[in-house]
């Protein structure tokens with residue numbers, strides 16, 4: 001099976017792709033199942049149980065809100081983030097849930113939405129069960145879902161068959177599962193990574209639609225960044241983290257006007273762009289998974305660096321960036337994981353850094369071997385990075401970590417572009433190392449907020 005660029009870069013809302021977007025998608029899938037089975041009309045009550053990492057950091061990641069929104073028939077890509085508070089206040093204030101947006105049923109949140117801290121479901125740490133009951137109180141249906149990172153959701157059957165619903169199954173011209181295969185396909189076809197990924201995308205959509213979709217991804221990322229640079233105040237969740245993108249922008253602008261910019265200020269701009277996106281994510285704003293919400297700032301910051309600071313940058317370069325980043329993201333998703341709950345932060349910010357490094361190298365005209373090398377460097381130097389969000393919120397260390405990941409990605413691309421593409425460690429070897437490291441990592445470092453900074457920095 002393969003994934004599309006539009007699977008990896010999905011428009012949704014913050015703060016988490018696995019803990020917010022995924023549970024919302026699961027709620028929607030449950031509704032669809034009820035309708036398909038003809039049981040929807042009989043439903044008078046629903047309940048949800050969140051397990052594992054979804055229980056441990058679900059509050060901070062708004063997983064409860066996401067389930068309510070999904071059961072209410074809302075979609076992550078179309079819901080207006082400004083409407084979320086009103087919808088949830090209505091449910092909580094009145095004790096009713098507008099199921100699928102079609103019928104109001106009673107909903108008592110303390111008993112109908114449970115965070116189960118004891119049981120971890122077998123297939124993945126981000127497990128959840130949804131139940132529907134009839135008027136006699138008997139269960140009509142129950143379904144188990146896993147939110148496996150990046151907004152991807154799989155049911156029990158899909159997990160056991162290792163088959164995740166993504167882009168519809170079609171024959172694609174470049175069906176690769178390893179970087180080695182992709183490099184070989186490039187040699188035989190004399191095509192670049194972006195050209196091969198573009199050809200694959202055209203198996204699902206027309207070339208014009210693919211290009212329009214890529215423009216939409218970048219426009220949504222850019223709008224998110226602009227909103228982040230204008231907003232001020234405290235991020236929600238209780239840590240009292242002050243938004244700083246606007247202030248950073250002002251100080252950088254004033255340095256330009258005073259002609260006082262130092263050479264390394266280039267890095268501050270990159271950090272600013274990443275931070276702006278991640279502050280929007282932390283406040284539940286409109287976000288593009290890249291490949292997850294927690295790591296959503298890295299790729300936009302590096303694209304903006306390309307767009308504003310690299311001579312000759314153009315729209316096709318941005319498309320090439322996203323397409324090459326997709327090739328890298330697919331390799332990681334197929335062979336390791338992009339989920340913090342599965343692999344720690346190496347799977348989120350590490351993957352985003354590798355994708356951004358490969359994307360930038362491609363946009364700057366790198367050879368396939370240089371693109372692969374850039375991605376490899378980006379991922380290699382995130383190996384072992386744990387996930388330990390303070391207070392279960394996607395704020396500390398996540399926001400700054402994206403800034404670091406973006407700067408590192410540019411460094412990785414630059415190093416690779418100064419070489420001839422020959423290098424010792426392959427991208428495939430690093431991805432496999434990340435998989436093994438993630439497997440060996442204790443669960444307290446995998447999005448449970450039970451280790452690392454989460455226990456050494458006291459949440460207020």
Ligand code: SF4
Nearest residue numbers: 294340345348387398
């Ligand atoms: S520490 Fe990394 S993996 Fe964990 S929530 Fe933050 S960004 Fe995601």
